[in-house]
Amino acid sequence: FRRVLFRSETESISLIVHGHLVIDSDRYEVTLRGRKVDLTYKEYELLKYLASNPERVFSREALLRSVWEYDYFGGTRTVDVHIRRLRSKIDDVTHHFIETQWNVGYRFRSPGTGD
Numbered sequence: 001f002r003r004v005l006f007r008s009e010t011e012s013i014s015l016i017v018h019g020h021l022v023i024d025s026d027r028y029e030v031t032l033r034g035r036k037v038d039l040t041y042k043e044y045e046l047l048k049y050l051a052s053n054p055e056r057v058f059s060r061e062a063l064l065r066s067v068w069e070y071d072y073f074g075g076t077r078t079v080d081v082h083i084r085r086l087r088s089k090i091d092d093v094t095h096h097f098i099e100t101q102w103n104v105g106y107r108f109r110s111p112g113t114g115d
Contacts, residue, residue, distance in 0.1 A: 016051050019111030021090065021097065023048050032090055042067065043086050046079075050098060050108035059105040079106075 014025035020033045028044060030037040039047065046067050050058070058066075060076035068078075083098055083106055090097055099109050 016048065018051055018054065018097070018108075019095070021051070021111075023051055030090075037089050039086070039089065043082055043089070046082050047086055047090070050106065051110075054108045054110040057101045057104050057107040063105065 016023040016025070022031045023044075024030070025048065028041075030039055030044065030047065046063065049063070049067050060079040063079050064076060083100075087096070087098055095109075095111050097108060097110075099107050101107055
């Protein structure tokens with residue numbers, strides 16, 4: 001896991017890098033193996049939040065508070081739906097980035113971390 005921050009007078013780049021997955025905070029863009037991944041705003045925010053805290057387990061309620069803040073007044077199932085959509089867009093046979101911690105919530109697993 002690398003968080004890369006470069007600052008110059010003309011530009012700033014803020015990247016979160018996990019293997020071939022790159023999250024560019026300045027461009028609101030995610031690439032996987034060099035290919036752009038199309039995400040909704042909330043999918044992007046959820047992925048960025050999880051990837052910024054690799055290996056930390058978050059409950060659905062904690063994710064609602066941190067990612068949705070005051071934008072959502074429903075149940076925690078919306079987190080499950082967004083996680084499922086994210087997984088369908090970023091997971092492949094070689095790596096599953098978002099893991100379920102049964103009876104707790106979800107965590108981001110960076111490539112190269114053991115079980």
